[in-house]
Amino acid sequence: MEITNGIHLVDGTNANVYIVLGDNLTVIDTGMPGQLNKILDYVKSIGKNPSDISKIVLTHCHMDHMGNAYELKKITNAKLYVHEKDAPYVTGKEKLPSPKGFTGAAMKVASTFMKMNYVEPDVLLKEGDTVDDFVVIHNPGHTPGSISLYSKERKVIFVGDELRYIDELQGPPEQFTPDMALAIKSMEKLTKIEYDIMLSGHGVPLRPDASKKVKEFYKTLIS
Ligand SMILES: [Zn+2]
Numbered sequence: 001m002e003i004t005n006g007i008h009l010v011d012g013t014n015a016n017v018y019i020v021l022g023d024n025l026t027v028i029d030t031g032m033p034g035q036l037n038k039i040l041d042y043v044k045s046i047g048k049n050p051s052d053i054s055k056i057v058l059t060h061c062h063m064d065h066m067g068n069a070y071e072l073k074k075i076t077n078a079k080l081y082v083h084e085k086d087a088p089y090v091t092g093k094e095k096l097p098s099p100k101g102f103t104g105a106a107m108k109v110a111s112t113f114m115k116m117n118y119v120e121p122d123v124l125l126k127e128g129d130t131v132d133d134f135v136v137i138h139n140p141g142h143t144p145g146s147i148s149l150y151s152k153e154r155k156v157i158f159v160g161d162e163l164r165y166i167d168e169l170q171g172p173p174e175q176f177t178p179d180m181a182l183a184i185k186s187m188e189k190l191t192k193i194e195y196d197i198m199l200s201g202h203g204v205p206l207r208p209d210a211s212k213k214v215k216e217f218y219k220t221l222i223s
């Protein structure tokens with residue numbers, strides 16, 4: 001569905017996959033492994049070709065966000081963008097610590113059944129870089145290289161898992177966030193800018209007045 005002028009959400013890929021329309025297409029996050037066809041079908045449904053995809057940006061290295069990056073890049077020849085601190089996990093050179101508690105064991109079982117290809121990024125991002133008209137904001141904590149992508153003109157921000165809007169505004173999921181204190185500290189940056197629509201990796205768009213709501217939520221976290 002089209003969320004706002006030129007920004008689409010592909011349904012049912014868990015995590016969310018967004019497509020930004022410009023001269024070419026930019027895909028933000030790629031969903032769980034095995035969802036490639038949903039992305040390709042969506043692109044065709046809006047009258048575009050998979051070969052129109054020129055950029056793939058990952059908000060972070062988790063499986064539900066990078067799940068189809070390898071296949072999508074292979075099919076489209078798009079350039080893959082990821083923050084430099086998450087690059088070693090995207091390539092598989094380093095492994096993230098296992099999630100806390102029982103979920104960790106469950107994840108290990110799940111990952112033996114769920115095949116995911118690691119992939120080599122083309123562009124390593126850092127704070128202040130731009131992709132199209134979006135500025136990179138580094139939000140470490142959920143992963144070392146988690147990012148948000150912010151467009152002042154569009155009044156839109158993509159936040160990955162740093163914030164989620166599922167029934168209510170939430171921070172990153174505790175069991176998958178090795179450094180929660182740092183993630184909350186990172187969130188402060190997102191309270192200093194203005195945006196109308198917040199697009200997270202899970203849940204639905206938060207709008208209108210998203211930045212106002214994030215500011216209020218952040219206050220409750222640090223009080
Ligand atoms: Zn995540």
Ligand SMILES: [Zn+2]
Nearest residue numbers: 015064161201
């Ligand atoms: Zn996620």
